[in-house]
Amino acid sequence: MSVREFVVLGTASQVPTRHRNHNGYLLRWDGEGFLFDPGEGTQRQMLRAGVAAHDINRICVTHFHGDHSLGLAGVIQRINLDRVPHPVTAHYPASGQRFFDRLRYATAYRETVELGEAPVAADGVLATGPSYTLETRRLSHPVESFGYRITEPDGRRIRPELLARYGIKGPDVGRIQREGALGGVTLEQVSEHRRGQSFAFVMDTRLCEGVSALAEGCDMLVIESTFLDEDEGLAVEHGHLTAGQAARVAAEAGVRHLVLTHFSQRYSEPDDFERQAREAGFAGELTIARDLLRVPLPKRS
Numbered sequence: 001m002s003v004r005e006f007v008v009l010g011t012a013s014q015v016p017t018r019h020r021n022h023n024g025y026l027l028r029w030d031g032e033g034f035l036f037d038p039g040e041g042t043q044r045q046m047l048r049a050g051v052a053a054h055d056i057n058r059i060c061v062t063h064f065h066g067d068h069s070l071g072l073a074g075v076i077q078r079i080n081l082d083r084v085p086h087p088v089t090a091h092y093p094a095s096g097q098r099f100f101d102r103l104r105y106a107t108a109y110r111e112t113v114e115l116g117e118a119p120v121a122a123d124g125v126l127a128t129g130p131s132y133t134l135e136t137r138r139l140s141h142p143v144e145s146f147g148y149r150i151t152e153p154d155g156r157r158i159r160p161e162l163l164a165r166y167g168i169k170g171p172d173v174g175r176i177q178r179e180g181a182l183g184g185v186t187l188e189q190v191s192e193h194r195r196g197q198s199f200a201f202v203m204d205t206r207l208c209e210g211v212s213a214l215a216e217g218c219d220m221l222v223i224e225s226t227f228l229d230e231d232e233g234l235a236v237e238h239g240h241l242t243a244g245q246a247a248r249v250a251a252e253a254g255v256r257h258l259v260l261t262h263f264s265q266r267y268s269e270p271d272d273f274e275r276q277a278r279e280a281g282f283a284g285e286l287t288i289a290r291d292l293l294r295v296p297l298p299k300r301s
Contacts, residue, residue, distance in 0.1 A: 002030040002131075004197065004297040006220065006259065008289045009038075009045035013226045013240075013262045014067055021045050021291050022067045023262060025222065027199060029150060030131050032057040035075065036148070036201050036222075042071030043078055049292050053082040058089050058127070058134070062203040063145035064096035073106035080112045087114040091126055091136070093144045094119035120146050123210070137213050139205035141239040147203065147214045152196030157300075162190040197300055203262060206239050207249070215253035219298045222289075223249070224262035229276050247277035250284070256298045258282055261289035 009024030016022050022039025026046075033055040035042075046052070056079060061069050069092075079088055092100050097119055104115070118126060120136050127134040132150045139145040158177065163169065166185045168176060176182040176190065200214040202223040215221050225247075226240035235242050241249075243260060250258040260273050267273075270288045277286055287295055 003028050004030065006199075006222065006295045006297065007049050007051060008259075008261065008291060008293040008295070009042055009049055009051070010291055011261045011263055011289045012039075012067065013224070013264045015265055016041065017265050019291070020263065020265075022071065023203070024071060025201070025261075026051050026055065027150070027201075028055070029199075032129065032132075034134075034148075034150065035059045037062055037068040037203060038071035038075045039067045040070040043074045045291065046075075049294075053079045054084050056084070056088055057086065058091065060134075060148045060201070061090070061092035061096075061100075062139070062147060062201070063093055063141060063143050064099040065143060065204065068203060069099065069103065072100070072103040076104055076115065077107070077109045079115070080109060083112045087116055089116040089118050089127070091118050091120055091134075091148070093146055094121040095144045137210035138208075139202065139210045140208040141204045141206070145204055145239075147201060147205070147210055149198065149200040149214045149218070151198045154196045155194045156187055156191040157194040158191050166190060194300060197297060199297065204239055205241065206236060207241065207245055211241075211249055212253060215249050215255055217253060218255045219300075220257045220259065220295075221250050221253070221255040222259040222261060225260040225273055225277075226262050226264050228267060228272055243273040243276040244280040247280035247282040247286075251280065251282045255282075255284060257285040257287065257295075259287045259289055259295060 007026040010021030012020035021041045023037045024042040025036040027034040035056045125135045136146045180187045198218045200218045223246045225243040227235040227242045229242045229244040
């Protein structure tokens with residue numbers, strides 16, 4: 001049975017607090033795991049959240065500020081210590097290759113796992129699998145930063161009443177799905193179009209074209225909201241978003257489930273982020289992320 005859920009490992013911006021670890025997020029997508037922005041302390045948060053090194057297939061780093069990448073050293077060494085049986089691929093801004101190299105070889109350890117390096121230099125598709133396409137878009141931050149989007153191919157949804165109309169039942173249901181036709185009846189005649197699920201991950205950035213492109217029509221958008229709206233000037237200066245800005249992007253893009261995260265340590269009350277997101281016009285499902293939270297992706301529409 002496929003599992004698609006988002007696991008929050010940390011939600012702090014810049015520095016951890018008593019209740020928020022540095023960034024870290026794992027997306028379970030069927031049989032694969034995408035680890036996003038492993039900040040300091042990610043290994044321990046994985047343990048607390050029930051996430052194993054074996055769950056990681058791809059590591060996606062948006063940019064090389066410490067709160068988004070200092071945990072790489074520990075995670076990479078843990079992957080090797082646990083002898084993860086499959087290859088792991090790391091995606092990160094190509095301009096930060098020197099930082100990745102330093103983190104990968106921060107200390108001595110025995111390499112036992114094939115870790116592929118796939119630096120990102122431009123917008124486009126990074127990888128494809130049976131159930132997804134992984135793509136990236138450039139964001140706007142003081143250092144080069146990229147957001148990520150995972151999209152499932154469109155498919156077909158079987159309609160039981162149409163199967164009954166043509167007398168198709170039992171093992172023949174599976175046959176027509178596999179072969180596309182059965183006894184003169186096509187799959188299109190007994191099914192309807194089903195849009196593939198999509199997930200986007202947008203961290204440190206100002207408003208820009210890349211943010212909108214990643215968010216467009218997403219089932220789940222995980223996006224930074226470092227500041228509240230009254231501190232928009234600070235957000236622009238430091239290359240971040242406010243809760244209202246993030247929510248307006250989600251509303252305009254038709255996002256179904258919005259997850260706000262990456263909160264500045266200056267704020268202690270999460271209700272303010274929810275209030276400002278609603279005031280900005282987002283009416284869909286809304287989650288204010290907290291450490292160790294598990295969020296299932298919305299059911300396919």
